[in-house]
Amino acid sequence: MKSVAIVGVGMTPVREHWSRSIGELAEEAGRFALEDAGLATADALYVGNAYGATYNQQTQLGSLIAGDLGLAGIESFSCEAGDASGGVALRTGYLAVAAGAVKTVLVLGVEKATDVVGLARNTARSVSLNADYETVNGATLTAMAGLLMRRYMVEHDVELAQFEGFSINAHRNGARNRKAMYRNLLRPGSFGKAPMLAEPVSLFDSAPDADGAAALVLAPADEAVDLAPKPVLVAGSAVATDTLMLQDRRDPLHFAAVQRSAAQALDQAGLAAGDLDLLELHDGYTILTALALEAMGLSERGSGWAWAQADGEQISLGGELPLCTFGGLKSRGNPSGATGVYQAVEATLQLRGEAGDNQVAGAETALAQNLGGLGSTAVTHVLSAIPE
């Protein structure tokens, strides 16, 4: 297996891009990433997209986007794992380069949610749950998160207010990120008063659906130094699955796929979770962050929420464990199939020292973790700066 490096990144702002098509968003991010890498083309394009079929009535995004980028003819197809689609596109690109099957890969995540509005969007997003046993009963992703969070709060005797630091931290970081969708700060105490979506999950707990595209270019690490001034090493890459349905898990409050994928990726990188300088976690709901921290061994079972105390001071940019440094899903926004690529792009900027107002001082190692459903798919990448 060859070592793989990230040699170029690009992204669009995360917004409600009412006037722009899925192809236009993808084309902008892809062009930025290729320009950043100093390349005119790539050998392959892997597209992360979750809901093109239900949001946009559009499949075959590989062909569509390669064409929009002027790359018609290259190997290209889309990768889907619900909200982890961007993460599995990165994994696919990593495997292709590591195997030596292709030399340069453009990994591109894109989602265009605003083609569908209101309840129809809830329906369109629910296809990542089990159709026969969950969705048929009126379940949504947010409702399933509500079930997890309620059980967690009762089993571990945790109050709703103890989660608010995760959202406060996300918005504090997102407010500094011009590409973020919601750049407002969350006032301490407002979290518990927000409108409920699926009790106890509220509007201030749940990440907003969004439009956006992010892209990165992969190349063999031994050639990366000639391509880019500051290549970043993909030091670990792993995907693990848990059951699609919460109801099939022996212990729904344990994220087995997170544990497995993080352990594998960290082991490949020769790192422990506590060594990381920052983590881009999948904070679609605050309960996901708490459970992921526990599954990775950064908290004892039932105490992941503790990282959020004191308005998330310990997880802030200057804290012991910086989380969601560009605003996470909650503030930057959740363009589902693009989210995993945004996370990797943001982590890359941190390791290049190009994160601007969001910079974690001296960051050398980062973890990006992208989840599909309620931890049904977990994709973990560990990135590290390459010493000059």
Add this chain to the structure above:
Amino acid sequence: MTVNRGEGSPLVKRLGNEAESLQGEVYSFTLVQDPPEGFEAQAPYYLALVRVAGGNLITAQLTDVDAGVNIGDRVEMVTRKLTTDGARGIIVYGYKFRPLVK
């Protein structure tokens, strides 16, 4: 094509054939205020994970719960209308759980 029905279906495997297996207790619940299409007329509604006899979890709505819900409440499975399907309005029946009638 394989059709899941009768004793081969995953649900029946979970429940077994004993009458008491249709009873259980609420493992967790949520009140869905932001529903998908087809469920707007029922919203807000309770969705739950119910731990049935034998230990399996079932995802289902709670019904007849005017007095509110708590984790650990004893419930039993009943047949109810879930939604109507498409423009023709075909009724989709399924299972929900209601508080156990003593």
